[in-house]
Amino acid sequence: MRKKIEVGKKVLATNEQYAEANSRLLSMRKQLCLNLISSPGSGKTTILQETIKHLRDKFRIGVIEGDIQTSIDAERIAETKAPAIQINTEGACHLSALQVSSALEQLPVDELEIIFIENVGNLVCPSVFELGENAKVVVLSVPEGDDKCAKYPGIFARSKVLLINKMDLLEKARMDFDIERVQRDAKRVNKKIKIMAVSAKTGIGMQDWYGWLEEQLGYVKSK
Amino acid sequence: MRKKIEVGKKVLATNEQYAEANSRLLSMRKQLCLNLISSPGSGKTTILQETIKHLRDKFRIGVIEGDIQTSIDAERIAETKAPAIQINTEGACHLSALQVSSALEQLPVDELEIIFIENVGNLVCPSVFELGENAKVVVLSVPEGDDKCAKYPGIFARSKVLLINKMDLLEKARMDFDIERVQRDAKRVNKKIKIMAVSAKTGIGMQDWYGWLEEQLGYVKSK
Numbered sequence: 001m002r003k004k005i006e007v008g009k010k011v012l013a014t015n016e017q018y019a020e021a022n023s024r025l026l027s028m029r030k031q032l033c034l035n036l037i038s039s040p041g042s043g044k045t046t047i048l049q050e051t052i053k054h055l056r057d058k059f060r061i062g063v064i065e066g067d068i069q070t071s072i073d074a075e076r077i078a079e080t081k082a083p084a085i086q087i088n089t090e091g092a093c094h095l096s097a098l099q100v101s102s103a104l105e106q107l108p109v110d111e112l113e114i115i116f117i118e119n120v121g122n123l124v125c126p127s128v129f130e131l132g133e134n135a136k137v138v139v140l141s142v143p144e145g146d147d148k149c150a151k152y153p154g155i156f157a158r159s160k161v162l163l164i165n166k167m168d169l170l171e172k173a174r175m176d177f178d179i180e181r182v183q184r185d186a187k188r189v190n191k192k193i194k195i196m197a198v199s200a201k202t203g204i205g206m207q208d209w210y211g212w213l214e215e216q217l218g219y220v221k222s223k
Numbered sequence: 224m225r226k227k228i229e230v231g232k233k234v235l236a237t238n239e240q241y242a243e244a245n246s247r248l249l250s251m252r253k254q255l256c257l258n259l260i261s262s263p264g265s266g267k268t269t270i271l272q273e274t275i276k277h278l279r280d281k282f283r284i285g286v287i288e289g290d291i292q293t294s295i296d297a298e299r300i301a302e303t304k305a306p307a308i309q310i311n312t313e314g315a316c317h318l319s320a321l322q323v324s325s326a327l328e329q330l331p332v333d334e335l336e337i338i339f340i341e342n343v344g345n346l347v348c349p350s351v352f353e354l355g356e357n358a359k360v361v362v363l364s365v366p367e368g369d370d371k372c373a374k375y376p377g378i379f380a381r382s383k384v385l386l387i388n389k390m391d392l393l394e395k396a397r398m399d400f401d402i403e404r405v406q407r408d409a410k411r412v413n414k415k416i417k418i419m420a421v422s423a424k425t426g427i428g429m430q431d432w433y434g435w436l437e438e439q440l441g442y443v444k445s446k
Contacts, residue, residue, distance in 0.1 A: 039262040040346050040375060041367025068347065070373050091377060093316065093347040121375070123263050124291065124316040124345055143366035143389065144264025150293050152263060152344070154314060166366065173396040 015129055018097035022104065022132025026115070032217045033115045035131050037155055038139035040121030043165040045073045046200040047139065047209075048116055052080040054210055055114075059217065062112040064103040066095040066120045073118060083107055094126040095119050101132075113217060123148070127155035134220060135160035142166045146178045149185035157189040161196065163209065168199040238352055241320035245327065245355025249338070255440045256338045258354050260378055261362035262371075263344030266388040268296045269423040270362065270432075271339055275303040277433055278337075282440065285335040287326045289318040289343045296341060306330055317349040318342050324355075336440060346371070350378035357443060358383035365389045369401045372408035380412040384419065386432065391422040 026033045036044045045065075052061050063084040065074040074086035085103040087095060100117060107115070117133060119126040127136070138159040140148055143166060149156045156162060164182060169175055179197060186193050194212065198205035249256045259267045268288075275284050286307040288297040297309035308326040310318060323340060330338070340356060342349040350359070361382040363371055366389060372379045379385060387405060392398055402420060409416050417435065421428035 039264065039344070039367075040371055041262065041364075067374055069376060070370075072370050072374060091347075093345070120347070121262070122316070122345055122347055124314075124343070125348065141264075141366065143364065143392070144262075147293075147295050148263055151290055151295060153292055169366070169392075169396055173392055 012128070015097045018101050019130035019132040022097055022101050024132075025104065026132060026134070027220075027223070029109065030221050030223065031109070031112055031115055032213070032220045033117065033131075033133045034216075035117045035119060035126075035133035035136045036139060037119045037123070037126045037136055037159070038121065038141070039123045039144060042121070042139045042141040042144065043200050044118050044121075044139050045076050047163065047165060047198075048118060049076060049080055050200045050203070050206060051116075051210065051213070052077070052082045054206070055213065056080065056082065058214075059113045060111050061114045061116065062107045062109070064095075064100060064107070064115065064117045066099070066118060068092070068120060083112075089120055093120060093122050093124075094129050095131060096129060097131050114213065123152045123155055127158050134216065137161045137163060139163045139165050140182065142169045142175055142177045143173075146181045147185075149182055149189070153185075153189045156186045156193065159190070159193060161194045161212065162186050164195065164197045166199060166201070167197050167204050168202045235351070238320045241324050242353035242355040245320055245324050247355075248327065249355060249357070250443075250446070252332065253444050253446065254332070254335060254338055255436070255443045256340065256354075256356045257439075258340045258342060258349075258356035258359045259362060260342045260346070260349045260359055260382070261344065261364070262346045262367060265344070265362040265364040265367065266423050267341050267344075267362050268299050270386065270388065270421075271341060272299060272303055273423045273426075273429060274339075274433065274436070275300070275305045277429070278436070279303065279305065281437075282336045283334050284337045284339065285330045285332070287318075287323060287330070287338065287340045289322070289341060291315070291343060306335075312343055316343060316345050316347075317352050318354060319352060320354050337436065346375045346378055350381050357439065360384045360386060362386045362388050363405065365392045365398055365400045366396075369404045370408075372405055372412070376408075376412045379409045379416065382413070382416060384417045384435065385409050387418065387420045389422055389424070390420050390427050391425045
């Protein structure tokens with residue numbers, strides 16, 4: 001048991017070193033890098049597609065797509081004409097900072113202002129692996145239920161933003177989802193977390209998200 | 224790197240030994256044990272609640288609930304009067320066979336015929352940790368999208384049954400979900416997988432699931 005824990009720490013420590021290197025590089029280039037984390041199917045790719053369509057005339061955006069297999073998500077991003085790199089983890093349940101480091105080499109980084117990393121769909125493991133990002137953004141979709149912040153607190157404690165997605169379904173499918181419970185549970189583990197209720201599909205609340213992105217990019221550039 | 228892989232194998236090997244012990248015990252007692260795996264919020268607990276309500280007069284059912292934190296799910300199961308044990312993994316992304324072994328000691332096992340294990344909500348990690356179950360049942364809900372069997376093939380390759388849940392939303396929320404694509408992708412990695420389209424909430428397709436459970440219990444008892 002003890003040995004397992006030690007090796008676990010060593011893996012995290014090695015990851016941490018790559019994460020720091022990524023972070024230094026991004027900071028030198030004054031790029032905003034966000035790590036999107038959620039369960040499978042919460043709508044991360046759709047959020048990115050809409051964000052790129054909306055902001056591509058204003059900012060230069062690139063995407064690193066993490067999936068266990070397939071390049072479905074990178075192809076969806078490519079439709080928006082933004083540069084996208086697909087990483088296949090081949091079974092692994094999260095992206096590592098080393099994988100991101102090699103993806104950063106393949107992106108036309110000198111031209112980019114915002115880099116989104118879409119992590120493997122998993123509400124647990126990706127939360128403890130730093131990638132060098134400026135912030136984590138956790139996405140929770142309405143159909144997943146309002147008890148998720150209580151049941152999976154780790155990622156909500158570590159994220160700067162919580163996007164509650166698929167808000168259009170609340171009314172359309174008359175879903176039993178207590179948004180105040182989600183807000184309360186998220187704030188309990190993370191007082192500072194910024195919560196935005198959105199629907200990437202219909203556009204509800206997305207202006208707040210775009211505004212937040214612009215503000216964050218401003219901070220990064222002014223440093 | 225090499226060391227990491229060796230330790231990984233060792234952890235799995237130790238888990239395997241506990242899983243075999245659980246399996247021997249369950250088989251001796253002629254109990255059917257199913258390991259339910261899905262993303263967070265696919266509806267595993269609701270499926271179990273409805274299954275227990277429907278079958279409790281016919282079979283004696285117990286539940287082992289795996290969650291990172293809280294006892295929300297075990298409390299929901301307790302409403303059905305079925306015995307339920309909550310395991311909190313305190314951050315770990317899957318149940319282990321050792322945890323299940325200790326939960327089996329706390330359940331009134333001599334009186335039970337069917338034991339459901341509801342794993343931590345995670346489509347990746349739980350798929351490689353055997354718990355001693357007779358079969359894995361993977362749940363995919365309609366709002367998660369029809370690309371999930373292609374993107375997370377491991378769990379679909381290892382499950383005996385795929386329950387496609389929240390079928391009521393297909394029509395109610397006019398969702399873009401190609402069920403034939405799901406069936407095709409699942410069969411591609413697992414020819415024998417039995418696929419049932421259900422809605423635990425409205426009851427659609429649940430009779431097939433109850434029939435399958437009864438059939439499986441018959442096999443286990445006749446061995």
